Amino acid sequence: RLxxxxxxxxxxxxxxxxxxxxxxxxxxxxxxxxxxPDKQGNEVIVRRARAKDVAVVTLDIADHSGTGSGTGxxxxxxxxxxxxxxxxxxxxxFATDSNGKGLGTIQVVWxxxxxxxxxxxxxxxxxxxxxxxxxxxxxxxxLCMAKQGAGCVARWGVVSNNEIMTGWSARLGLHGPEMFxxxxxxxxxxxxxxxxxxxxxxxxxxxxPAIMRAVATWPVSQSSFGTQNFVHSGxxxxxxxxxxxxxxxxCSRGISTPLPRVLLDAxxxxxxxxxxxxxxFGESMFCMYRYADGEPSALKTLLHSLPNFAHAEGCDGTGxxxxxxxWLLDILDESPVFNRMTKTEQHEFHWSPRDYV
Numbered sequence: 001r002l003x004x005x006x007x008x009x010x011x012x013x014x015x016x017x018x019x020x021x022x023x024x025x026x027x028x029x030x031x032x033x034x035x036x037p038d039k040q041g042n043e044v045i046v047r048r049a050r051a052k053d054v055a056v057v058t059l060d061i062a063d064h065s066g067t068g069s070g071t072g073x074x075x076x077x078x079x080x081x082x083x084x085x086x087x088x089x090x091x092x093x094f095a096t097d098s099n100g101k102g103l104g105t106i107q108v109v110w111x112x113x114x115x116x117x118x119x120x121x122x123x124x125x126x127x128x129x130x131x132x133x134x135x136x137x138x139x140x141x142x143l144c145m146a147k148q149g150a151g152c153v154a155r156w157g158v159v160s161n162n163e164i165m166t167g168w169s170a171r172l173g174l175h176g177p178e179m180f181x182x183x184x185x186x187x188x189x190x191x192x193x194x195x196x197x198x199x200x201x202x203x204x205x206x207x208x209p210a211i212m213r214a215v216a217t218w219p220v221s222q223s224s225f226g227t228q229n230f231v232h233s234g235x236x237x238x239x240x241x242x243x244x245x246x247x248x249x250x251c252s253r254g255i256s257t258p259l260p261r262v263l264l265d266a267x268x269x270x271x272x273x274x275x276x277x278x279x280x281f282g283e284s285m286f287c288m289y290r291y292a293d294g295e296p297s298a299l300k301t302l303l304h305s306l307p308n309f310a311h312a313e314g315c316d317g318t319g320x321x322x323x324x325x326x327w328l329l330d331i332l333d334e335s336p337v338f339n340r341m342t343k344t345e346q347h348e349f350h351w352s353p354r355d356y357v
Contacts, residue, residue: 034139039131042097046139049092049105054082056102061124076281077120081105083254084120089233093139095132103127106136108143109234111155112241116144116353117234118156121165133168141353150354155228155235160345169349172356177347178225181329184286184319185307185337192305197266200305202259203247207270211262212240214270220293225323228348229291230277232257235348238275238291252277258287258313263294263302271298274306278315287313289320300331307337321346 034046062074084090084107091108104123111117118140123132144152158165158177169176194200203211215238221227227238232245232252246260255278263272272294279288287310294302310318319341322328332338 032143036135036139038135039129042130044095044097044103044132044135046093046095046135049081049085049094051082051085053085053094053102053105054078057081057105057122060102060126061105061122063122074122077122079280079282080253081120087233087254091140091143093136095136103130104132104136106133106140108140110147111231111234111236112239114148114152115234115236116140116148116152116154117236118154119234121156137172138356141356144353145357152353153350154353155348155350157235158347158349159342160347166347169347172351174349174351176349178228178349179324180229180321180346180348181324181332182319182321182341182346183332183335183338184317184341185310185335185339186317187287187311187315188307188337189311190308192301192308194263194301194305195265198271198301199264199268200302201262201264203243203262203273205244205247207262208240208243208247210270211243211260211273214273215293218293219296220291220323220325220328223323223325225325227291227293229275229321230288231275231290242275246275253279255280258309261289261302261305261309263298263305265298271295272302274302276309278313284316285314286310287315287318289318292320292322296327296331299328303331304335304337 032048036044036046038044058078062078081092084092089110092105093108094105095103097103102124104127106121107119109117109119121133121136141154144154158169160166160179166177192200215221215227228235229238231238231242232250243260246257249256249259251257258276258278260273260275262270265271274292275290277288277290279286287306289303289306292299292303306318322332324345
């Protein structure tokens with residue numbers, strides 16, 4: 001059974017095209033198909049990605065130069081593409097021409113009820129300069145509006161040396177960039193150095209009120225960056241719901257999450273805290289910190305306990321992204337165990353999808 005929602009898209013030099021959204025009941029979810037012209041007036045079909053698209057993505061669409069990933073290859077994108085298709089928190093869009101040839105893809109991750117994180121935008125080399133990225137952007141904006149309402153916020157992260165994406169983000173008028181750096185450390189069997197009388201442990205449900213009160217006063221949350229970081233799905237702001245999910249061990253990317261880590265001083269007050277997750281890169285498993293905050297000296301102690309925690313979890317390393325706040329960078333740059341994992345930075349942009357519909 002078909003139904004249509006008509007939207008208007010401005011493409012190229014002011015040309016107006018009519019695109020139709022079709023939803024067809026298929027097994028447990030709706031199958032989406034969108035028709036929209038590219039800059040040259042050729043029809044582009046945007047639909048949900050399917051399992052059979054993995055081979056096309058690997059051969060024709062993945063960025064094997066590593067420009068987008070900042071790692072010199074696109075292995076992680078290829079690894080995650082098939083998984084994301086089956087993840088209900090992900091909407092993987094796939095663009096083809098009228099003959100079914102793959103042109104590009106983007107993933108929209110539902111980070112919360114009002115936030116989405118757009119990632120893994122790739123356009124096939126042979127389809128460059130046709131405005132395929134713009135088509136995917138407009139379709140994604142419309143779908144976010146339909147699902148999350150006019151007040152929704154979208155984000156994406158761009159590797160700092162990806163001039164194509166940083167330039168396009170600027171031309172689109174997106175807010176940002178807000179710059180983050182990735183640091184990592186090897187696992188260690190050496191016990192962490194904890195001040196006398198302090199307690200380091202996994203967070204419990206009874207800790208939730210104290211953690212939320214403390215977060216509201218801590219320096220990272222009060223900075224211009226706020227609490228944004230990787231969350232259960234995608235990138236978004238930290239909240240109590242995310243904290244409770246972390247304590248419950250809710251799976252992220254199909255992997256159960258370790259308990260958030262909390263540091264208590266001698267009086268029992270929460271002085272530092274971080275969300276945790278595990279992430280698989282090929283055959284390796286890493287213990288990743290996400291939003292981390294606290295009194296600076298206490299946060300330093302907490303971060304330096306993570307190599308031992310990674311060892312206890314059987315992981316191949318630990319690491320994560322931190323906002324480029326000078327005192328926080330000093331903690332990691334001067335660390336005897338942490339190192340920058342890439343020479344690039346992650347540029348985070350945000351915008352309101354309603355401004356692009």
